[in-house]
Amino acid sequence: PSSRVKHPPWLLSRAKVLTIDTMNPTVKKVEYAVRGPIVLRAVELERELSEGMKKPFSEVIKANIGDAHAMGQQPITFFRQVLALCSYPELLNDSTFPEDAKSRARRILQSCGGNSMGALQLVFQGIDSVRQDVARYIERRDGGVPCDPDDIYLTTGASDGIVTMLKLLVCGEGATRTGVMISIPQYPLYSAALAELGAVQINYYLNEEKCWSMDISELQRALDEARRHCNPRALCVINPGNPTGQVQSRQCIEDVIRFAANERLLLMADEVYQDNVYAEGCQFHSFKKVLFEMGPEYSDTVELVSFHSTSKCYMGECGFRGGYMEIINMDDEVKAQLTKLVSVRLCPPVPGQALMDLVVNPPQPGEPSHDNFIKERTATLSALAEKAKLTEQVLNTIQGISCNPVQGAMYSFPRITIPEKAIQEAMDKGQEPDMFYCMKMLEETGICLVPGSGFGQTDGTYHFRMTILPPTDKLTILLNKVKEFHQKFTQQYS
Amino acid sequence: PSSRVKHPPWLLSRAKVLTIDTMNPTVKKVEYAVRGPIVLRAVELERELSEGMKKPFSEVIKANIGDAHAMGQQPITFFRQVLALCSYPELLNDSTFPEDAKSRARRILQSCGGNSMGALQLVFQGIDSVRQDVARYIERRDGGVPCDPDDIYLTTGASDGIVTMLKLLVCGEGATRTGVMISIPQYPLYSAALAELGAVQINYYLNEEKCWSMDISELQRALDEARRHCNPRALCVINPGNPTGQVQSRQCIEDVIRFAANERLLLMADEVYQDNVYAEGCQFHSFKKVLFEMGPEYSDTVELVSFHSTSKCYMGECGFRGGYMEIINMDDEVKAQLTKLVSVRLCPPVPGQALMDLVVNPPQPGEPSHDNFIKERTATLSALAEKAKLTEQVLNTIQGISCNPVQGAMYSFPRITIPEKAIQEAMDKGQEPDMFYCMKMLEETGICLVPGSGFGQTDGTYHFRMTILPPTDKLTILLNKVKEFHQKFTQQYS
Incomplete structure (x- = not known):
């Protein structure tokens, strides 16, 4: 048979299967x-x-x-102590480690199969106890607005969550193709992901003259134009801003939510810099908190996904690729599809999940590591x-x-x-x-x-x-x- | 303006943006x-x-x-000691840790920005020293066949690498749509990724009667049929096999490589179980080694990508999501595109990269941790x-x-x-x-x-x-x- 022929001379010069002209x-x-x-x-x-x-x-x-x-920038000592304890649990017997670090490590390990960070989880959204801690963190942050651990998905950094959500959204062809509104200037992950997914990128411009704020009239202009050639379905906001470093006001966020509600857009809030607010008079307002303050007409209907990560804020732990997303008002069937989709990749890296847990559940007053x-x-x-x-x-x-x-x-x-x-x-x-x-x-x-x-x-x-x-x-x-x-x-x- | 209208009553009952009917x-x-x-x-x-x-x-x-x-299954003590040292470098002063663990940790940290596992890398393919160690490991494994660290890409587990490679390959529409040959039974990551990418899945059946071996005639049948309705461009092999547990013979691998060469298919070799060989008379043969033994007619032309991971073998460290892929004979322009594509996701988790390094560079004879x-x-x-x-x-x-x-x-x-x-x-x-x-x-x-x-x-x-x-x-x-x-x-x- 032909498959047994040895060294056909044409092989020497045969063209490659995968070339720049024949790739995706x-x-x-x-x-x-x-x-x-x-x-x-x-x-x-x-x-x-x-x-x-x-x-x-x-x-x-x-x-x-x-x-x-x-x-x-130096890592937070407590975080790294717990990660060392989780990596090598023999250290739980080492008296030089503080007790609160040990108890955090024990709690994380108990949630891992076989008490090992080397195990996957049966629950695909991420470790149960980590998602519970994330939910409690969000509730504290947002002044008591309830958060269901079941709405938390741990991710491989925020990028992974953003790409996954965009992937869920994309459908249609030609004039019905999904369009996604992103700020200009933008963080290029968004344009890269939209290009890869073949979605339509809809640019709305931040107002440089007003310290990179969002203008509803500009959002409206961008949306109206886009509606002529695609199906706009989502609006992405980065707050605090990357690359522009602005912090959006509470009023601006309320206006944006109302705009999204009126125009039937799913909101994606990239809030990975939520602790990085420096200017006097500026404050971080989560989209979720503002949404819930606007009452049930909004909080029961607007679909919102918020992203956070271990990479920024005071942690700066980019290398661990930890993160989570919270999904709000997502259709149950879509949520089941999301869960299926994330399960194919097995799980986000467990050290990153552990680190995310520490970020949302840091040392409390009275615990030995708190002051430091x-x-x-x-x-x-x-x-x-x-x-x-x-x-x-x-x-x-x-x-x-x-x-x-x-x-x-x-x-x-x-x-x-x-x-x-x-x-x-x-x-x-x-x-x-x-x-x-x-x-x-x-x-x-x-x-x-x-x-x-x-x-x-x-x-x-x-x-x-x-x-x-x-x-x-x-x-x-x-x-x-x-x-x-x-x-x-x-x-x-x- | 309309965006200022408060609580429009229709909002209460408005349909969701993202539903099972309007999702991807x-x-x-x-x-x-x-x-x-x-x-x-x-x-x-x-x-x-x-x-x-x-x-x-x-x-x-x-x-x-x-x-x-x-x-x-218990983790390898040495691996976890090094990970603890890298997580919390204060431990480098702890005399209870063996010297070889400390020197490995120092080497890994020196390759990290700011000496921290929390940093990204400027080199997008993964930490330089890790890729060098991977290349040396492959050379040892394959009896001296050369390996260039520049052909190594660190990945977030093998799954990530496999999906990335399939993504590069997919193009065309209808009868020219990329087809990818996968074994049946298969590991469902392949079918899931192909479905998501809209590629054509081409099934070839393993021969259960001959202990799940690959028959060239069956490959030929599957390929010939597929050519009628798509453009077959790649052949995926899992060896040792998942879910079927077989180990392919050297002869079989040689036949498969010749088939791929004759039929102009890119080869993807999923070799994550390379240390998991139990049966007497069975031995792991890497596709790369066999390829190079077949002479330059093959080794200079056949495009091969091989995948490995920290999740299987004797390590079983699934939770760390570590892995690498080696690309052989890939077109330079495509390689540049691959590098760009992986850079969007910033980097694979650094603890997983560190663990991959330890797997390919374990304690050597004479070092204190070797015997254990x-x-x-x-x-x-x-x-x-x-x-x-x-x-x-x-x-x-x-x-x-x-x-x-x-x-x-x-x-x-x-x-x-x-x-x-x-x-x-x-x-x-x-x-x-x-x-x-x-x-x-x-x-x-x-x-x-x-x-x-x-x-x-x-x-x-x-x-x-x-x-x-x-x-x-x-x-x-x-x-x-x-x-x-x-x-x-x-x-x-x-």
Whole structure:
């Protein structure tokens, strides 16, 4: 038979099965600026530096991504003690570990099959006791609004939950294809997921002049236009904002909920920065709390999914990929489908589930680890608040750069003036002008930022996203380098 | 404006945005038997037992899923020590931890941003040093066949890698839609992923009479038929087999590779059970090793992706969701797209990456933890070998049940004779006969198995999948209960 033929000569030159022309076309459309060409070049530069190549800088500073620990933020001692105890339960006999850490570890292990973090769970939504703790956390946070552990799904970071929810939503073809409203500027996970799912991305623009707030009239404009060519079914909000660092007011959130209700949109609230609020007068309001304060006409009907994670806030534990989503007013049959869908991937990583549990159930007053926990959390959040202020202040001293207050989250998203000549040179190279700007900054200073074009922005405006995560002394140097670079760049192209 | 109207009365009765009729139709098509209705009922039964309800059994025995730790298998001490050290690096000062565990932990932490498992990595494929260790492991395993760390992608368990690769492959519509060949019986992750991606599932049947081996003639039949209505582009093989427990011979693997080469199919080799080989005369041969032994006509051209994980073998650490895939002969542009795609999800969980590192770089002779590591690994694998034999032997003493040797992996997949009357009763209930059988067994004995229909089987044959994971004494009781149940069931319906 033909399958027994040895070494057919044509094999040597046979074309590949999988080529750029024969691969999934939706995957090709995916873009992800946070890790785009700038980051690839930054990795290269790091390697070149380590190989002794001469550069105008001695280190690459990665201010491109909200990766707190990589920038020197310290983990919360209590969290890591419990994780060590859960990893190696022999340590439960070690008298140097505090009792509250041990009791948390015992409770987590008791909820794991075979008392091991290495086990899966029979309950696909995540460990029972963790979901109970999440529900109690949400109730405390939202002033007593009830939360059912059965509405909690643990996830592999917030990204996983967001992609899963979008996946559930997508249907229809052509003019009935599902459309999803996302803010511009946006976190590019959304555009990447929508591209991959073949859903229609509906852009609504945040108001830069009003500190990146949401305007209902802009939402309405975007929706009305989109209705001509697709079926808009969901509205995504990131609050506090990424990449824009704003904190939406309670009134704004109420207006958005009313808009979603009137227009029959499912609401997706990305609330992973809920503890990252710095500006005076600003406060985090969860969409759920506001929804329930609006009364049963809204709280009984509006479909809302809220996302949280272990990656941000004072924890910054991105590497553990922990997270949860709470689903509110979801149709029971859809919920059963959601449960089925998540069960195929078996379960979110258990260490991440354990960490999520600690975040929602930290040391309580009177417990041995409480004081140190508060001290560490406060220190991290105060430092972030200070750096948010510092970033805004220094950036606004630079002619040609203007930066809204960094009210929350971990990023500044200043607007930059790029001279005509530079725009021209970028265009000639086929680059976005702010990509050209950021790439030049990287080559000259070692500072790695993400160009605004990677997040979307009003045509003719240019921005970059810079994290506020480097330690204060480093951040000061970084900001001064940005200033110096911007002045030089402006001069060069004027 | 309309968005300010308060409490419109129609809101109270408004229909949901997301319903079973308006959700993603491909998600609805997904089935996942390993966690289907039987498992849902098992969870209910456990709750009922815990609430004091009387049942004909005192506990539910979950022999449905390869979740080793949940069944009492102990983690490898060394692995957990290193994970504890990485979680809470203060422990590096603890003299009770062995030096080799500390040096492994230091090496892993040095590769993490900010020396923390809480950091992401700039290199999206996974931690550099882990990928280097994986590459060296593969070279050792395959007798020196070279492996480039750049071809290694760390994954969130093997499932994640498999879904990602299938996603890359899917394109075309109608008769040009991508088809993927999978074995029947299959692990239902494959059918679930193909359904979700809207790819065409091409079934090839394993030969039960020849201990679930692969017949090239059957592959050819399946392929030729499929070519009439889709574009077959990939061939998936699970070796050692799940749910069927066979270990493919070297000759068989060579034939399969030649078939794939001749027919221009990308090969996906699910090799997560590579250390789980029990039967005498059986040996694990990696697809890569065989490919390279076949000479450059094959090794330079056949596109192969191999998957491994921390979840099986002697580790059984499912909860950590660690894994890797190695891509061989992949087109460079496609590889760049793959790298982009994985970067959107940021990174696989770092504790899982760390664990994968330990699996591929365990204690070496002369290191303080070596003897104990070997002792623990041998004990686990010997116990599994013993239980594989025991399962096969006892099942084959039951009239109406015949079971192929459990050569490897963690499952038996015996064929069961179901009396006509029972088949009729099942049909009347709209159930598959083996689902009816397994559900009855669960209700009467507390034993949770997965019916063969969940994996696919030749029409008119019935099977169940049972793990060999329960401790020997429990497994003996379980097998006797299965025997008793089967006899009673056969009698009842004769």
